[in-house]
Amino acid sequence: MNIILQLIRVFFLIGAFSFGGGMASMEVIRSRVVTDNAWLTDSEFTDIISISEMTPGPLGINIASFTGTRIAGIPGTLAATLSYCAAPLLIVMAMAWFYYRYREMDLVKGILKSLRPAVVAMILSSCLKLTGNAWWGGLKNISLPNTNIIAVCISLIFLVLIQKKKISPVPAILLSGLIGAFAYALTGIPA
Helix, strand or coil, X not given: CCHHHHHHHHXXXXXXXXXXXXXXXXXXXXXXXXXXXXXXXXXXXXXXXXXXXXXXXXXXXXXXXXXXXXXXXXXHHHHHHHHHHHHHHHHHHHHHHHHHHHCCCHHHHHHHHHXXXXXXXXXXXXXXXXXXXXXXXXXXXXXXXXXXXXXXXXXXXXXXXXXXXXXCHHHXXXXXXXXXXXXXXXXXXXX
């Protein structure tokens, strides 16, 4: 299959079936981009999440754009990004019409309320896999000798700073990147 058509198909489906925003859809995107199509490695995917969190725009669109560029240049970027946006646009337009027409129905209220646990589960799944990649090089490698102590320390320090000192995510990401660069350079430990 032509790579452009494959990008369109994959990212249209990701856009159609990813609910709850960027972090909630992370596992869906990772499974299609890393596992099913091998367009990125787990390590590259983790890196692009970091980069996407620092750049303007939604996480999923940034990942679609990066993957499209990596696989097929500018045409790939356009194909992946536009197809990722097309399905949600159509779905939101249909849902907005439906919601405004039927929003007072108990059934509609119940459906919306029942989606919350699924979104939380998707976010937790993404967090576990990202943490596994950053701290151990994958969840299958969890063991004390495989633990990346620098990544664990930086993660925990910034988790506390974000929660207690209310540091915004962008400065936290930039500062953690700088600290990580110096720490890995000084210790000689591979990142």
